[in-house]
Every structure is written in structure tokens, then in C-alpha cells.
Amino acid sequence: MSARATVTERGAVLLGDSVACDAFDESRPLRVVTHAHADHLVGLRRSLRSCEKVLMTAATRDLAEVMNGSSAFMDGHVETLDYGQSVEYGDERVTLVKADHILGAAQVLVEGADGVRVAYTGDFRIDGTPPVMDCDVLVVEATYGSPSCRRVFELDVEELLVSMVEKKLRDGAVYVFGFHGKLQEVMQILHCADVTVPFVMPERVFRVSEVCERHGMRLGCRTLSTEREGKELLDGNLPCVAFYHMNTRGSVGLKGSRLCVSGWEFNSPCRQIGDNEHLIALSDHSDFNGLIEYVRRSRPKRVVTDNYRMSHGVALAGEIRRRLGIPAVAMPRKCGT
């Protein structure tokens, strides 16, 4: 196989001869979905129609179904793989490797019979993500790829989150805003810290949470915001934690205590952003230092940074060349989003 890896202008991460990750590409018979976030499901319906196989973990399949609000996968050619499991295609072997990001997230390794290795990290946090070693080409995500994106907090963000929620619960309901996956991580953090008030949420968040529990997360006692108990808790401003998608931040819980969880904060683990609103810097991506450290540990011969998704691909490629002496380019040349 060719020692090739690149990112197309439509966001497909091409590995070797047969694989396209995270967007449709007509030249590739295999589609891999690294995880269920929308910017990694690009052109999925087309892939389901025309690829020979669409590969992902079972958790990613279940999450993507719920997050898309459809049973899009029922008639497609989805093949689920566990971490470490491989599929052979032609002279290539495709393996999913664990990534710590949201439930089910995977890195992708493609190996040729000739020993050539190319890989894509997908989105990841460095601590729980084993580096894919000694690749001929490594494609790395670049969300926080600029040196300005460094979190140097002394405080433990999870502990801070728990204490903020406990403090705000004294005044009644606490609204938490975040993206799918991150909301469930917050539920798990609170549940494990023995925050025992009811967790209230709309149906989509509820269903994503069900999938997360089915795949091993522990999220505590949940109530639908549309059912009587949930309505009474929220209308009466009684102690509970309400979990809502970030997109509804402008219209939900405007008078309540509010917390937004976001990785886009580097100066402080917790910052007041409104009268009764704080931002908590809980991220499911590596910061700049984590990205550089991953590349240093994994010792690739060449690096391609993903410059399609909201990212600092060009900056990261430059820093990898400068700091690590490893050839690196950002692809596609023009940022896609």
C-alpha cells in the first residue's frame, strides 16, 4: 500500500489506499467513523449507500443513531469493531485503537502487508489515549493546535465543577449547558461525587444518556423535563441539575443558576460570564501541550494536521516542525470550516 495519508477539502481523512475517515470520499470502499460528533459524520448517508463497509465501535453506532435522531444505520453496511479488533481489505488491515474523547471514540490504524503504517488520531485527550507508534504518516487533530491554547490550571477542574454545582444547588435548580457526550461526562462526575439530586433533561439528552449507560457509564437518576416530576422541579426552582444542549443556552433556564462546560477557556478553570452564569473549562480535547506530547511520544516519520475541522492546523504543523524536527503539513491547505 502507499504510505499516504491526507485530509480532503471535504474533510475526509484518507489513509492508505482504501480508507476514508469521518467524511465521504467516492474513491474509498471503506468508511470509518471515529466518533459520533457531527463534524465527524460528514456524508455518512452517502457512505452507507455506497461504501462496502462502514466501520465504527458499537457505542459510536448507538450514539450516532440517537444524536442524528434517526435509524439511519439500520439499512447500511455498518460493521462494529471493538478496540484492538481489525478488518482486512485487499492487502490492508484496519484497526480501531482507543481514544479518550467521548464514549466510543477511536483512533484508526491502517497497515499494509509491506509494513507501511498510517494512522489518524481522531479527537482525543492525551491522558487516556495510547499513542499509535512509529507511523510512516500520522494524521493528528488540531482543535487546540495553537500555542495560545494551553491550559495551565493549578486547580482540579472536576472538583471545582462539583463544588460549584453544590454551592448553586442551595439556591435551587442548576442548569448545565454543553455538547452531547460532555453533558454525560458531567453527569458521571456529579454522580460519582455523590450529588444525589434528580438530573432533569430533554428527550434527546435523555436518550444519549441511556446509550452511555448501556455502554458502561454511570450517570445517576434521570428525569425527563417534559414529564410531571421534571416540570415541577424546574418550574418550582427546586434543587436539581438540568442538562441542556449548548444550542439551547439562549432560551432555557435564563433566570436560574447556569454553568456552561467548554474547552474554549485557557486562562481560568472557572470564570463568571453572566449575572448568574459561570463557564467551567472542562475539555474533551488535548490542549496544545497535549497535542505536541502525543506526536513526540508516537515518533511518526511525517505528520499531517487536520486543517478541515475548526482548528489550528497550520499553526500546529509549524510547531511540530520547529519543536520536534518532524516534517509536518496542514491539510487541506485551506481551512474547511
Ligand SMILES: [Zn+2]
Ligand atoms: Zn469530537
